[in-house]
Amino acid sequence: MSADGAAFISCCCIICSNPSAGYILRAVVRDFEGAAVTMADDKWTESVRSVKGVILDMCGVLYDSGEGGGVPIEGSVEAVKRLKASDLQLRFCTNETQATREKFVAKLCRMGFEINVSEVFPPAPAVVSVLKQRNLRPHLLVHDDVVPEFDGVDKSNPNCVVIGDAADNFSYENMNAAFRVLIGLEKPVLFSMGRGRYYKETDGLKLDVGVYMKALEYACDVEAEVVGKPAPMFFQTVLNDMGLQPHEVFMIGDDLVNDVGGAQQCGMKGLQVRTGKYRPSDERHPTVTADGYVDNLAAAVDAILKHRCP
Amino acid sequence: MTQLSFSLIDWSWHLVAVKFVTNTTKECKRTLHERLLRLKFDIEEQEIFTSLTAARNLLVQKAVRPLLLVEDSALEDFAGIETSDPNAVVIGLAPDHFNYQMLNKAFRLILDGAPLIAIHKARFYKRKDGLALGPGPFVTGLEYATDTQAAVVGKPEKTFFLEALRDLNCSPEEAVMIGDDARDDVGGAQNTGMLGILVKTGKYRAGDEGKINPPPHGTCDSFPEAVDHILQHLLEPK
Numbered sequence: 001m002s003a004d005g006a007a008f009i010s011c012c013c014i015i016c017s018n019p020s021a022g023y024i025l026r027a028v029v030r031d032f033e034g035a036a037v038t039m040a041d042d043k044w045t046e047s048v049r050s051v052k053g054v055i056l057d058m059c060g061v062l063y064d065s066g067e068g069g070g071v072p073i074e075g076s077v078e079a080v081k082r083l084k085a086s087d088l089q090l091r092f093c094t095n096e097t098q099a100t101r102e103k104f105v106a107k108l109c110r111m112g113f114e115i116n117v118s119e120v121f122p123p124a125p126a127v128v129s130v131l132k133q134r135n136l137r138p139h140l141l142v143h144d145d146v147v148p149e150f151d152g153v154d155k156s157n158p159n160c161v162v163i164g165d166a167a168d169n170f171s172y173e174n175m176n177a178a179f180r181v182l183i184g185l186e187k188p189v190l191f192s193m194g195r196g197r198y199y200k201e202t203d204g205l206k207l208d209v210g211v212y213m214k215a216l217e218y219a220c221d222v223e224a225e226v227v228g229k230p231a232p233m234f235f236q237t238v239l240n241d242m243g244l245q246p247h248e249v250f251m252i253g254d255d256l257v258n259d260v261g262g263a264q265q266c267g268m269k270g271l272q273v274r275t276g277k278y279r280p281s282d283e284r285h286p287t288v289t290a291d292g293y294v295d296n297l298a299a300a301v302d303a304i305l306k307h308r309c310p
Numbered sequence: 311m312t313q314l315s316f317s318l319i320d321w322s323w324h325l326v327a328v329k330f331v332t333n334t335t336k337e338c339k340r341t342l343h344e345r346l347l348r349l350k351f352d353i354e355e356q357e358i359f360t361s362l363t364a365a366r367n368l369l370v371q372k373a374v375r376p377l378l379l380v381e382d383s384a385l386e387d388f389a390g391i392e393t394s395d396p397n398a399v400v401i402g403l404a405p406d407h408f409n410y411q412m413l414n415k416a417f418r419l420i421l422d423g424a425p426l427i428a429i430h431k432a433r434f435y436k437r438k439d440g441l442a443l444g445p446g447p448f449v450t451g452l453e454y455a456t457d458t459q460a461a462v463v464g465k466p467e468k469t470f471f472l473e474a475l476r477d478l479n480c481s482p483e484e485a486v487m488i489g490d491d492a493r494d495d496v497g498g499a500q501n502t503g504m505l506g507i508l509v510k511t512g513k514y515r516a517g518d519e520g521k522i523n524p525p526p527h528g529t530c531d532s533f534p535e536a537v538d539h540i541l542q543h544l545l546e547p548k
Contacts, residue, residue: 168409168410168411169410170409170410170413171409172405172409172443175443176442176443179442180440180441183434183441197454197456197457198455204414205417205418205421207410207413207414207451208455210454210455211417211454211455214447214451214453215443215448215450215451216447217450218446218447218450218451219433219443219444219446219447221433
């Protein structure tokens with residue numbers, strides 16, 4: 001930050017990881033306030049003008065979870081209102097598995113967010129759908145509060161295991177019970193609701209479901225089926241609901257690999273926010289480069305709406 | 311038991327050096343030795359080399375202060391090592407510590423740069439009530455969480471076998487490993503240049519001999535048969 005407020009360039013000469021984009025050399029210019037804006041301004045303007053929908057990650061973008069259910073991130077409530085007031089389609093895509101969809105949305109409404117259940121896409125309903133399709137009976141290793149999502153599912157004599165973000169339920173005994181179900185099956189099937197490494201709570205970073213997925217994969221020599229971000233089918237379900245093509249949609253998230261990278265793999269643009277589980281090393285990731293890095297959701301919405309016709 | 315003792319006597323006549331190696335992390339060397347003595351094995355404490363000793367040696371070498379995720383009964387092998395304000399994480403077989411709170415604590419240290427030392431990465435072990443998760447799955451999970459790799463000190467790492475052989479004054483090619491775990495005992499030893507004999511006791515399951523490449527030099531029903539094989543076929547005539 002020089003005295004005359006001039007910008008400095010941090011350069012990344014990487015071929016964008018988005019296979020369908022084909023553009024190269026994205027240099028990021030930081031203005032003296034620290035907000036990142038793409039250098040190729042006309043490219044950014046062009047993408048923003050053609051965008052018809054936005055998908056938002058929730059934890060780490062709208063709010064930080066923790067004691068008392070969570071705390072909204074500054075500016076996020078207003079940012080959601082602004083998106084809803086615009087002509088853009090809006091959906092929420094989350095790997096939240098610590099509550100049923102209804103309770104989770106109710107919690108967010110209490111924080112001031114204007115969100116409907118029908119706009120929210122978490123993994124549990126998707127897993128239930130898959131279990132029913134394939135006649136599978138699950139052994140659940142999940143948070144107590146998401147168990148009701150599986151009420152309509154036969155859980156007797158399990159022939160598969162479903163894990164979610166179980167937090168304190170990830171005890172050794174519970175992990176062992178899940179392991180024993182899998183190791184005893186001729187064809188072990190393991191569903192993991194997401195594969196995140198960690199998430200942020202108000203009292204620090206905490207291990208996410210992906211860690212325990214890897215543990216069971218290693219123990220049983222099996223590969224988990226991921227339901228939730230970054231599985232392409234999960235994003236596709238949301239796109240189908242919006243009736244939009246991937247290139248018409250921006251995904252905004254705090255998880256570089258699962259939100260941004262996952263969205264880019266499907267052909268969407270991915271914006272990384274510097275809230276939630278973001279760490280500065282995310283901007284030097286070996287394989288994923290976001291289409292833009294913004295301080296928070298409010299800044300992302302500013303950047304998007306600025307170039308759109310009123 | 312008589313047959314076993316007889317084989318050991320034969321052994322000393324052939325001037326063969328012996329080391330007893332184990333990945334056990336649930337008890338310190340002293341209590342392990344006492345337990346073997348109670349079972350009537352005639353073994354000296356210095357003939358035992360454990361993965362806990364290997365871990366301690368690494369901690370001293372790196373001059374770090376560990377958060378020890380090991381059973382209380384194993385702590386004696388780390389006596390004298392500073393553990394306050396930890397800047398390293400050591401993981402052994404410690405079901406009591408594999409809860410969410412403790413693993414989060416370990417995770418945060420590693421994310422901040424603390425090296426992760428795994429005593430071994432066994433996937434599971436046999437308990438009275440069935441199979442149970444070993445430390446391997448939790449180490450793998452933490453490696454994934456932090457995008458780092460653990461330094462593994464126990465079997466099947468080459469360093470473990472080489473260190474076990476160090477004071478026996480013999481090269482790996484002059485040594486034979488007898489074990490019940492195809493991957494960790496036999497595979498690891500053969501990878502170091504030793505010969506490996508798989509015994510069909512303990513955690514052996516049918517078909518294990520086909521799971522490693524190259525296959526075991528030999529597969530025997532049990533330890534006494536393995537010893538007989540060595541005495542009859544592998545030793546140079548005196």
